[in-house]
Amino acid sequence: MSVAFKSAVDDSVVDELRAIIGDDDRVLPNLSSRVNRTRVPAPFPVHRWAEFMPDVAVLPTTAQEVSEVVKLANRLLIPVVPRAGGTGLSDGAVPVRGGILVDVKLMNGIHEVDLVDRTVTVGPGINMLKLNEELKRHDVFYPDDPASYPCSLVGGRIGTGGWSLLGARFGHTRDNVISMEIVLPTGDIVEIGEGGGRKLRKSSTAFNLKQLFTGHQGTLGICTEATLELVPRPEVEFAAFFAFDDYMKAWETVGVLTKAGLATLAGVVLFDEWKIAYLRRDDEAYITQPDSVRAVVAVAMYGTRAEVEPASKVVMRLGRSRGGKYLGDEISAGDWASRHDRYATPLHGRSKEGQAVLMSWHCEDAALNYSVLPQVREEWHAIVARYAERYGILDDWGMFAYTNGANKPWGDYLVEIDVGIWEERLDDENWAGWVNCKREISEVTLKHGGSITACHGATREGDAELVPTEMGGAWEVVKAIKRTLDPNNIMNPGKQSLDEAYEESLT
């Protein structure tokens, strides 16, 4: 059984791909096409770039083409890597063993808008901002709203099991995808939903396969069409930012706000003092904040005027109930409006000596319960400080905690520590150091009963090797599923420790 094979794409494979695709402009074996389908925004071992290049990229336009490409790969045992936006914060779309990269960006059509049963059916290559531009005329929207909203694509959101800034109100990707068309690793094309029925939100027939196919990191198949939720456009948006002189007061305030039972609450975000210090360096909205500001809580609500206006009064009262100071309408509305652009540009980076240097943004995410946030925060910062001191290429950009549960914002959080990485200084030694740093962060997460990733996917070194530990006894189920659906381990191999699914069959 093939476990860790390197790809075997030669001219005859490229010829076969050309025959399948039927358009040479959409079969790209040239160097530039491969070079540019390698990295994602996550920090990249730039000194080892060539190791991560696919052998050839294809840009299919139909599920049939994808199916034929996958069948070819399965026959010849060539790795297949699905890639939509390539905007992930982990390595889901990064080829680690070469092979055929299936780039779905041309599959970006809107196939059906059903205003009666409230669904929109799209290709996986469409971007949410672009989709919502089209949906606006119908007074509906698709509410999946990640930080990468202007650039990530629906297919990638499904593959990674994306998290939405507005998830507390509208749900995350998996809650807003109703059904999908999937090309399995064998090339078979199947419709995947809760049960049958392309437009049904709830079913108890057979198994709920939809959840299996949202968040598999491209290791179980390629989404070629998705039927998505249509939500009434909110009439009003309300955002309020509160400043605190102490993290614990801010943390308590988050607890109070999320447990207040406000149905229009779309998100509560807790910024810690490292994050405020980072913003204060160069962000004009924060430079002017007094030094006493050491934590900020941001709250956003969406809904009808009849709901949001009275609820906003509750938020203003609760936001101040533990010593919070309202930061004013300008920062609240402005900062929330610019949330997609603001927090991670390479210009923010500082070397150990305090010099501004261009750094790549690593966003280490985890899912953690509310109760452990203060303790995890201290342990994570201590780890990053230790590695930053030793290697001199890291910069602690602070932590966020976001409400994580769809429609149930009170119990658990997407927690991120943002770390700047000076990619220009990367070599084997300090890349290994960085991976160790990540692993220690993830180990703290597991120690506190968390999950090592809430949304980015455990596809990188430092995370991937801990997946079996996190899954415990269920890891056997995971491996069995992977082996069954992908008998030859061709679908995005080398991710999430799934190679282990094949090791046992060797013995």
Add this chain to the structure above:
Amino acid sequence: MADGYDPNGDGHLTEAFVEQWHTNAFGCFSSGHKFCREVCPVMQVTRNENHTPTAFHANIVAMEKGLVGVEDVADDYVHCTQCGACELRCPNTLFVGDFYRHRTRTVDVVKAMRALMVETGNEREGWKLWNERLAEHHNEPVLGDVPVSQEHVADWAEGLDIPVGGETILFVDCEAAFYRTSYTRAFAQLLQRAGVEFGLMREQWCCGGPAAEMGYVELARKHADHNVADWRAVGAKRIIAPDPHDFIAFTEDYPSYYGEGYDFEIVLGVELVNDLVKEGRIQLTRPVERAVTYHDPCRLNKRKGVHEAPRELLRAVPGITFNDVDHVTQWSSCSGGGGGLPIEKPEITDEISRRRVARAQELEVDTLISACPWSERPLSQAGAAAEQPLEVMDLFELVAQSAGIEVGGQAQAPAAEVRP
């Protein structure tokens, strides 16, 4: 190069290029956000990751690492209209740009790479031919086989009695002098109506901007030298540029060539006409019963931040129904007519314009108004080819109509002659 491989002996050129653009490229590469991608007019059509500003910067890092050479990436850089949307949408520019005085430069990167392509023998056939014709005739070969020449550069002005020389010079873009002459006639007659004194050049060459956009640096500079010498010879102090592309050349390229010695006042046509209307020197008395929307030309809106003056002018036209789309939404729009794209990739230009016209048609208008003759050629073709044809008109033509001016000239060439 990193691996010392330099069969053509021009590795030093690549090295110098990489060194010049390293920091700018790494600012994008290490961010990797790709927020620019969905506003890029070319990427929206091809959906090819190589045709994105992100790739334009990543390629430079890859060159530095010795992974690719100019010949490997040259085709990527053909896929750009130099509209500037990516620079506006860049998070590095948007938020901390003020603090660090940083603006991601992508248009300049594309121009510089194209210059490197010319220097290293990786030029494109279409652009090469186009620039050979420019070198020969000194005006853009805007009509392909139809000859352009100094003999005909002022034919558009027939009967308008415009003098040559003077302190204020009207510079007429080649596209507008030979092709969409109605544009230029409308503009000149609006100035005459307001009593603005201006003259033409003794010998007007192409501004050189398009040559610079395609990487033909020396040829561009030669044309600039000629034009500036002509301006100085007649004692010009003020240059009126109705065409946004010329305005870019005169306010960005020329100052970079001549430094402080370049002291001409450059006046943008649309702002001048808007001022003249506001001052009452041009009276718009004739109602124009049209339902219109406005196409923000990239070089006005995205490159120069000019979006208010054209809208004010449109709103000043009596009788008009103006169905506007805000200028930020229009960062995603383009005609596809700029940056030499229609010469090398006409099918992409056509598709970009087709989509722009389709967008306009959703607004239930009968006319799409633009303010750039370069956009008006592909847009007019797309408008004429649409299932329900949409008329494309220039803003000056519209304003002239409302001022009661019989413009004359031509707005479209026969279909067979439209390709450069």
